[in-house]
Amino acid sequence: MRQSLAFILMISLAGLQFLAILIVVFTTFVTSERAMLKHALGLMSQAGNNATEHTRLFLKPAQDLAKQATGMLTSGIIDANDHDALEQLLFQQVLSEPQVAGVYYGDEAGNFVYLMRSDGPGPVRTKIISHEDGGRSTEFVWRNTAFELVSEAIDPSDRFDPRKRPWYQSAASAKQPVWTDPYVFFSSRRPGITAAVPVILSDGTLQGVVGVDIELDAISQFLSELTISAGSTALILNENGEVIAHPASDQIVVQNEDKTIRFVGINEINDPVANAAFGKLAQSGPLAITGEVRSELEHDKESYLTLLAPIKGHDLPWTIAIHAPENDFVQGIKDNRRRNIWIAAIISLVTAIAGLMLAEVILRPVRAFAVRTSLVSQGEVSADTPLPKTYQELKRANETLIHEISQRRESEKRQRDLSRQLFHFSRVDMMGQLATGLAHELSQPITAITQNVDAAISTAAKMKDINPELMQILSELDDQAHRGGDIIAALRGLVRKDEGQFVAFEFEDLLDQSLKIVQHEADINSVQLVKSNVTQHQVLANRVQIAQVLINLMHNAIEAMTMAKTQSREILISARPQNSFLEVWVEDSGPGVAPDQPLFRHFETSKTDGMGFGLSISKTIIEANGGHLWYDHESRNTSRFCFTLPLLSTGLES
Ligand code: ADP
Numbered sequence: 001m002r003q004s005l006a007f008i009l010m011i012s013l014a015g016l017q018f019l020a021i022l023i024v025v026f027t028t029f030v031t032s033e034r035a036m037l038k039h040a041l042g043l044m045s046q047a048g049n050n051a052t053e054h055t056r057l058f059l060k061p062a063q064d065l066a067k068q069a070t071g072m073l074t075s076g077i078i079d080a081n082d083h084d085a086l087e088q089l090l091f092q093q094v095l096s097e098p099q100v101a102g103v104y105y106g107d108e109a110g111n112f113v114y115l116m117r118s119d120g121p122g123p124v125r126t127k128i129i130s131h132e133d134g135g136r137s138t139e140f141v142w143r144n145t146a147f148e149l150v151s152e153a154i155d156p157s158d159r160f161d162p163r164k165r166p167w168y169q170s171a172a173s174a175k176q177p178v179w180t181d182p183y184v185f186f187s188s189r190r191p192g193i194t195a196a197v198p199v200i201l202s203d204g205t206l207q208g209v210v211g212v213d214i215e216l217d218a219i220s221q222f223l224s225e226l227t228i229s230a231g232s233t234a235l236i237l238n239e240n241g242e243v244i245a246h247p248a249s250d251q252i253v254v255q256n257e258d259k260t261i262r263f264v265g266i267n268e269i270n271d272p273v274a275n276a277a278f279g280k281l282a283q284s285g286p287l288a289i290t291g292e293v294r295s296e297l298e299h300d301k302e303s304y305l306t307l308l309a310p311i312k313g314h315d316l317p318w319t320i321a322i323h324a325p326e327n328d329f330v331q332g333i334k335d336n337r338r339r340n341i342w343i344a345a346i347i348s349l350v351t352a353i354a355g356l357m358l359a360e361v362i363l364r365p366v367r368a369f370a371v372r373t374s375l376v377s378q379g380e381v382s383a384d385t386p387l388p389k390t391y392q393e394l395k396r397a398n399e400t401l402i403h404e405i406s407q408r409r410e411s412e413k414r415q416r417d418l419s420r421q422l423f424h425f426s427r428v429d430m431m432g433q434l435a436t437g438l439a440h441e442l443s444q445p446i447t448a449i450t451q452n453v454d455a456a457i458s459t460a461a462k463m464k465d466i467n468p469e470l471m472q473i474l475s476e477l478d479d480q481a482h483r484g485g486d487i488i489a490a491l492r493g494l495v496r497k498d499e500g501q502f503v504a505f506e507f508e509d510l511l512d513q514s515l516k517i518v519q520h521e522a523d524i525n526s527v528q529l530v531k532s533n534v535t536q537h538q539v540l541a542n543r544v545q546i547a548q549v550l551i552n553l554m555h556n557a558i559e560a561m562t563m564a565k566t567q568s569r570e571i572l573i574s575a576r577p578q579n580s581f582l583e584v585w586v587e588d589s590g591p592g593v594a595p596d597q598p599l600f601r602h603f604e605t606s607k608t609d610g611m612g613f614g615l616s617i618s619k620t621i622i623e624a625n626g627g628h629l630w631y632d633h634e635s636r637n638t639s640r641f642c643f644t645l646p647l648l649s650t651g652l653e654s
Contacts, residue, residue, distance in 0.1 A: 009359040014352035021344035029337045033330050040229070040305055040329035041294050044322050047228045048292065048309040051320045054222055055236070055311055061097040062195040062212040063177060069093065069105065069210040070197040080105065080199070080207060083113055087126050090115040091147055093212070094124060101185070101192060101215045105199075106162025107208030110136075116187060116213070118142060122150035127187075129160060160186065162209070171196035171209045179316055182216060182244045184253060184261040191216045191244065191253050191263065220249035229328035235274060239317035241266045241282025243274075266321075273299055273323050277306045289319045302327065369398060377405050439488045446488060450481040487517055502625075504648045507539050507546075507575055507582055514550040515573075521555065525562045527569040529554070534575045537582050538648040541625040546645065549618040549629070550586070553641050556614060557588035559607070560639065564591040581627060581644040592639040599631055618643075 069089060072078045078085050090103045094115045102116035109131055118125035122142030129138050138158035142151040162168050167180045177197040185192045192215045199207040223234045224247030236245040242263035243252050251269055253261050267279045276299045281287055293308040303326040311318040327334070375381040457474045460466050508531075515529050522529050539546075554571055561569045572587045598604040600619045605612035615629075622629040627644040 009362070010352045010355040013355035013358075014348040017351040018344055018348040021347060022341070025337055025340040025344060028340075029333060032333050036329045036333060037305065037326065040324065040326070041307070043228055043329075044232075044305060044307040044324060045292060045294075045309070047226055047232075047234060047322055048307055048320050051223065051226060051234055051236070052309065052311045055219060055318070055320075058099055058219060058222070059179075059193070059195070059214060059316075062100060062214050063179075063197075065093045065096065065100065065103060066195045066197040066210045066212045067177065069103070070199050073105070073199045073207070073210070074201065080107060081111075083111075083128055083130065086113045087115065087128070087141075088147070091124060091126070091143065095145065099214050099218050100212055101188065101190075102211075102213040104162070104211050104213075105208055106165070106168055106211070107199075108163070108206060110161055110163055111208075112160065112162045120151070127160075129158065129162075167194040167196040167211045168209045171198045171211075172206055174198070175200065175206070182238060182242075182263060185213060185215070188215065189261065191261075193244075216245050216252075217249050219245040220247060220252065223247050224249075228322065229324045231328050232322060232324035233271060233274065234320060234322045235269075235271070236311070237266055237278070237282070237287055237319045237321055238263070239286045239288065239319075241278075241287050243269050244318070246271070273297070273304055274321065277304065277323050278308070278321050281308070286317075287319055288317070296326070297323070305329075373398065373401050373405075376402060379409075442484070442488050446481060446484045450478070450485060453478045453481050483516060486513065502540055502542055504538050504540050505543050507537050507584070507645070508534050510543055510547055511550060511573060511575075514547045514554070517547075517551055518554045518558070521558055522571070525558050525569070527558050527561060527571060530570055530572045532572050532574045534573065537575065537577060539582050539645040540648050541627075541645050542621075545621045545625060549621050549643065550584075552614045552618045553586040556641075557586065557590060557639070561588055561590035563607075566590050577647060578644065580647055580649075582647050583642060583644050585632075585640055585642050587635070587638045587640045589637075590639055592635070592637070593631060600629075 069078075072089060073080050078089055080086065086105060090105070090113060093103045094100055094117065100117075102114060104112065104114035106112045110129065111131055112127070112129040114127040116125055116127075117123065120142055122144050124143050124145070126141040126143065127138065128141070129136065138155045138160070140153045140155060141149060144150050163172075165186070166183055167178075170178045170180055175198055177195065180194045180196060182191055182193050184190065192213050195212045195214070197210050199210060201207050219236065223236070223245055226234050228234070233247060235243055235247070238244050242265055244263055246252050246269060248270070252263055254264055254268075255261050266282045267275055269275070277295075277297050289308050289310045291310070295306050297304040297306055304323050305326055306324075307322045309320050311320055372381060453474060457471070457478060460471060460474060511531065511534060515531070519529065521527075550573075554573075557571045558569075566589060568589055570589045573585070574587075575582055575584045577583070593599060594606065597606055600615050601612065619629045622643045622645070626646045629641070629643040632640040632642055
């Protein structure tokens with residue numbers, strides 16, 4: 001009981017605690033994870049907008065510069081054929097914005113004035129291709145930031161023709177400002193984009209095209225600085241699914257076999273997450289995103305958030321793509337969850353120990369109660385003894401239990417009385433039947449013997465010269481015949497309980513009768529029956545029953561001495577008044593009752609053919625006659641059974 005209750009308490013407390021904390025941890029985790037992911041997608045969307053805005057601000061000046069130059073050329077403020085003036089205008093423009101890599105003007109005649117930032121002898125290099133008098137010259141000039149000449153050179157081998165370049169052709173055919181597709185610049189070999197604006201005269205003829213170059217590395221640089229999370233990457237794709245800007249800017253161009261240079265496709269770039277997230281989009285035709293597309297991706301056992309958004313406002317069919325590991329946003333709360341589970345486990349352990357201690361405290365009175373109950377049931381503690389300080393519930397349970405126990409003991413006592421009665425009656429009944437049969441069989445021949453002996457005596461008395469020895473024999477025969485009759489009568493009286501009434505009688509007379517019955521058994525076993533110190537005392541009892549007890553005790557004594565082969569065999573019967581009782585002792589010189597021999601209990605016998613009924617029946621009889629029967633354990637070298645009988649009141653006795 002102790003273990004199971006303690007265990008249940010411990011497990012219940014710890015289990016409930018653990019469950020409760022887990023529920024809190026997991027619900028908190030799920031809600032905060034959802035909130036974090038939502039927040040993360042918001043961050044990504046914001047980053048997408050940033051990138052779009054940045055790109056727009058980055059590209060706008062290029063178009064503005066191209067339009068400004070075109071305006072000056074069409075209005076005649078600058079003469080397109082005045083290469084010096086043109087160079088001065090473009091010089092100012094190329095230095096005006098840091099992202100501008102080069103500014104140029106090419107015309108229908110193939111003339112070309114091109115200013116670009118340079119790593120050469122001066123920070124700005126001018127390339128001028130002129131066609132004069134049917135000849136062509138290509139001249140290079142390097143200037144410092146104050147437009148002072150630093151160095152100059154000519155290149156007779158130059159074959160560059162502006163009219164064949166993509167920027168010129170797209171602006172010329174569109175007849176309006178355009179953005180070229182990203183391409184690799186002729187001079188710097190870097191990927192870039194050109195804002196090209198056609199110079200159209202008032203009569204509608206095309207005079208030339210102004211172009212402003214922007215190198216895309218700068219956008220890549222910006223993207224690499226755009227921090228959304230530790231592991232996030234943002235890139236820009238064109239409508240062909242080619243990567244035109246990526247934090248790893250050196251990876252976005254590759255050389256074809258024919259030495260030409262091209263952008264890598266989204267499937268080719270060394271960015272496995274981008275390949276997995278956006279690769280399929282590029283395979284299904286031109287990439288055309290009209291609005292923001294958010295999604296999630298499982299890659300290499302990790303979860304990623306992805307976002308695609310169009311770059312609006314520039315007629316550029318570009319798309320910004322962002323991917324970021326989910327853990328960048330939720331790792332913190334995952335760590336927190338793990339920490340919380342540990343805390344839950346520790347708290348549960350502490351709770352379990354507390355539960356165990358609590359169970360101990362709760363069970364202590366319960367155990368005390370159980371011990372007390374068992375002591376009460378064994379009769380070692382009275383049920384009335386106040387219950388030790390304990391719980392109210394236990395007190396009530398105790399009262400109920402005590403009630404049950406006392407009822408059970410009462411009914412057990414009633415187990416026992418009934419059973420004793422039954423044994424008694426069965427034995428008495430059996431002996432009664434035997435004795436009745438015997439008495440019936442013997443009474444007739446004994447009566448015949450008595451009558452014949454009486455007749456023989458009276459006949460002999462009338463004879464003369466009767467031999468006195470014969471008369472003596474006849475007289476003894478008469479005595480014995482009468483004694484036999486008495487025995488038969490006593491036997492019949494002895495065994496028929498219902499026949500016996502409580503009567504006053506001389507104890508010694510009854511003892512003499514009983515001695516007669518056992519005398520024969522005593523003789524053949526060489527036992528001497530000695531009556532000692534028995535004076536006349538009147539007792540009030542059932543005669544035959546008391547005789548039965550005396551015979552039982554003497555019979556037991558004869559058997560004990562015979563079995564133990566005792567040398568001197570003697571049974572001493574004495575009787576003395578004690579207060580209002582006569583106390584009778586039946587002592588023998590036998591071995592005494594073995595210390596481990598239970599007495600006065602049915603079936604407890606040391607004899608192979610014994611039944612263990614004699615003493616218990618005797619005790620029942622004596623008690624039914626108002627006395628007690630016991631074995632005197634104090635007696636040394638003898639076994640002494642004692643019983644008492646109520647004396648007839650002294651008034652009567654006197
Ligand atoms: P039973 O005679 O059938 O054994 P009893 O109830 O008369 O049944 O006796 C019970 C036991 O008590 C006997 O078996 C014997 O061991 C013991 N006992 C009784 N009287 C004596 C005696 N006088 N001396 C020694 N042992 C005795």
